[in-house]
Amino acid sequence: MLIRFYNVTKVYPSGATGLVSVNTAIRKGEFLFLVGPSGAGKTTFLKLLTREIVSTRGQVLLNGRNITRLRPGEVPYLRRMVRMIFQDYKLLPNKTVYDNVAFALMVTEKPRRRIRPLANEALKLVGLESKAEAYPDELSGGEQQRVSIARAIVGDPTVLLADEPTGNLDMETSWDVMEVLLRVNRRGTTVIMSTHNAAIVDGLRQRVIELDSGRIVRDDEKGVYEGEAEYNGILPG
């Protein structure tokens, strides 16, 4: 197993509960949807994997290593293996598409001669090699999200976490982004995606973990969304 949660509980300093006694395991190369209402613990689940937060109790294992016990100096190396994309893309507005992607390689100290080929390969994978010199504000929302995916996958991470990546996108653009995420998954990267988008979850029939009030209430191998959802009725053709 690539990832294991053992009895993971997260209580925030404010007293709010993120997760309660969560046990689960995720295989390498899996594509997993995290669903559930807002505040169910989806983002907590993802942030525990990037060590943005640490569990209050229990263990989070990546490749058999308990990441709750990592020393602060080891966290950056974890984040090179576990990358995350967001609803708001978090692109740097004063850098071109290419520079945004290359930036991730440079700040993780990749040799200069390897930066260009790797950044170009990532842009090609997300279908944006022709927009390499454009600035983020010249791109559509879907394109910006694809740049953020390129930036996330450029160092060849083991896991890609996506926190509601289609939250700001219309349905058609969302499918474009999903297509890219599936392509990334097919290359061997494990993808864990939190979403409210029922059409996507139902359309792709991947593993679905449903969270509610911090607990796993459902774990289906080829699941559907169920529950109250943003269902636009537009399924892939």
Added chain:
Amino acid sequence: MRVRLSIMGYFLAEGWESAKRNVSLISLGTMAVSIFVLGVFALILMNLSNVNNHLRSSIEIRVYVEDNLTRQGLEALKQQIEGIDGVDGVTYVSKDEGLNRLVKQLGEKAGLVDILGENPLPDAFDVRVFNADSTGDIASRISDLPHIIGVNYGQGFTEKLLATTRFIAIAALALAVILLGATVFIVGNTVRLSLHSRAQEIEVMKLVGATDWFIMWPFMIEGMILGFMGSSISGVLLYAGYRVCIGRLGPVAPFLPVIAEAAPVARLCVSLVILGVLMGVLAGGVFTKKHLEI
């Protein structure tokens, strides 16, 4: 922490850009004044220590002996004094020579000697010592010898001078801590501006797995540049100012044992610049680290 050359180039470029963007006349000026005041105190200390050394090297023990001693007796006493550990040399000063010296010292008031009638001074020896610190000890051993009626070496004066120098050194040290603290704070605040203007970039860097050191380097270089600029201004002003002062003071008070050579002052100014650079790097690092922990 191995840093490749190409990465170092990136750090330098980023640090320089930030420094250019955020440096202000007020922050540079305040920093320069802080380091300048520090330099002034250091110069005062250096000069006091110079005066101290000068005085200590010229310390002699004047040993007065009984009047009725024969030439052989005087010679034997001289040899006894020379035999004491730490004594560099002994010179006999006859009562007549002593009087001549007194007349010279008194200058216009030399008439006083005539009032006294006969020469009131006893025969004496001037004793030079190797180490000024042992003057008191040696004087006490000499006074224990026979036929000695008194010793004099300016008791208490060197101790007082030393105590004054020590007091100023402590005051200067306390001031240095405050002024260096101010420098760190000024550089830190400028670096904080940079941190805020680049908050998004730092967030992305942390997100993709940049190490804290990697994030901190450009800000430490920015601090270094600011520290260098501030301390260079004060270093140049201090050096030029001191040279002007010495130039004016020299003809008026040539007897003052102040430091007139350029080299020690230049060394002090270079040290201040190095100190400014180090403080800048420290401030950049500390403030960035604190920011990253939030």
